[in-house]
Amino acid sequence: MKYSRAFLQTLREPPAEAEIKSHQLLLRAGLARKLSAGVYTLLPAGLRVLHHIERIIREEMNRAGAIELLMPALQPAELWKRGPRYDAARQVMFTAQSATRRTSEETVLGPTHEEVVTDLVASVLASYRQLPLTLYQIQTKFRDEIRPRFGLMRGREFLMKDAYSFDCDSDRATASYQAMYNAYSRIFRRIGLHAFAVEADTGVMGGSFSHEFVVPCAVGESEIATTDDGSYAAAIEKAVSLASPRPHNPPPVPFEKFPTPNVTTIEDLTIKHGVAACCQVKTLVYIADSRPVLFLLRGDHVLNEAKVLAAGFSQIRPATPEEIVSMMGCPPGSLGALKPLPSSITRVIADECLRDQHGMTTGANEEGFHIRNISVPRDLHVDEYRDLRTALDGELHPTTRRPLRISRAIEVGHVFKLGTKYSEAFGARFLDTDGQSKPAFMGCYGIGVTRCLQAIIEQHHDENGIIWPASVAPWQVALLLLDESLHEMAEQLETQLESLGITVLVDDRAERPGVKFKDADLLGLPLRLTLGEKSLNSGGVELKLRAGKESTLVPVQEVPTQVQLVLNQLLTAS
């Protein structure tokens, strides 16, 4: 491929819209262009990378026994309404309609395909003999993200590899899950991503357990908790930890109301009245499934909404200040779950850390007043104790007793063991060996393909540009032609290399050498050949690794074999 014909346009300066390095390089190297927020064109060079990632994904999915198909992005809303999570999924749905023909039936652009695939399998599945079955596709997803960001990292239209497994029973579903888990590990390794699995929340997807595959990254959108020895790794939504204990849990004494004018935050109460955050009870008012619920936590702790959802609620949101006043008779800032509770509150759930705590301080349900020496079991209305808190950096993991580090990561893949939630809803049932009709046990598995593309850049770059892993590089070799008089020699080298199955980008532009070197570094092809009078006079063609500093001179006739040798080393090393 000739550079002049490759529709490659590099940018000298990073566009103002790009904040993070991988996004800047994506645009600067001419891999993608933005159409609108979270919507991108993949330019030819970027598409070549994508194709390599897809090829590796297909190889590994096929190796794991999965079968490829292609499902539609246009999906009738009616299908979703029959499923178990229509309301939640609608939060991110785009809808589509004909511009000229009014139809009564709403169409949605598929954010994912559990509904479609389960409906499909339901129409085909009859016997246990058809199982196990794992179907996958690489297909465009549409999600109206609240906030698209960082280029391809979080888009509103993006490419996903999604797979769905169907099994006779839970154990065999676990085996299918494990097969996908292993395939994912191989895929990420092969495309050059240093990814690892963390225990994850099942969220709106439902199901029994799940792992996220993440790559550590300071600008990642997921938070993970890990122990230093790698024995425990979990998404923050799922992470469990031992709270740092209160220094002292005093014996119960009578409580006492005291004035706290203009104090509405944990911090104010600490500063102005000397009440340590860990001795305060924080009272959060939520609307959970349309009903008011209080969540109580220690003042130094943070509510984990995923754990709230895991407690059996399907939709939650913080109450508005107006709602709080009307339900509690008091604005936020002075709330307490004191007995007797306002009749509007239907349920109070307290974090485990508050069990049997005395000498606590909480709001008096009266503006400008708090109450000290609260005994939680004696004075507060608590229906239930649960783990509601978000793990904090430095806390110990409960079983390994190792300190947790909270850090950021990019989620590049996610595997779920689903159970029968969808198969029951869509009637994906089969007759088992015992003649009984049973719902299939499902799993679902996603990889953010376009996100992987950018995550690779995030993990493989230096101050001069991208350093592509050889397995996914848009071309394997950059051949810089520095003297137009050597055009024919470049032509011959290109042909020879291509006949060996090696992809070459020949920089044949009428540019000065400096420009070609800069662009070559920016685009980041793993191998660089420099052909010019200077190198030729000293014995041949200069060969340099993008990742290295040194270059070697290779006699012209040895170039193809040398390149092949070095490329094979690169490919097997990764």
Added chain:
RNA sequence: CGGAGCGUAGCUCAGCUUGGUAGAGCACUUGCUUUGGGAGCAAGACGUCGCAGGUUCAAAUCCUGUCGCUCCGACCA
């Protein structure tokens, strides 16, 4: 959805405070020179200053609205 910031040439940005003929660098075209790490000189082309309304003799500039883009947050009682 809340907060903040930004919309001026293909890209990066200045000009706006204090209203008065639309600017620079890079990129692009042509010519000459240059030719191993983003060249020099000369000539040229490229703009409804996001959009709409208002104020004014006069608006990129002031006011209002709107759209778009980016970042932060979306739990701290």
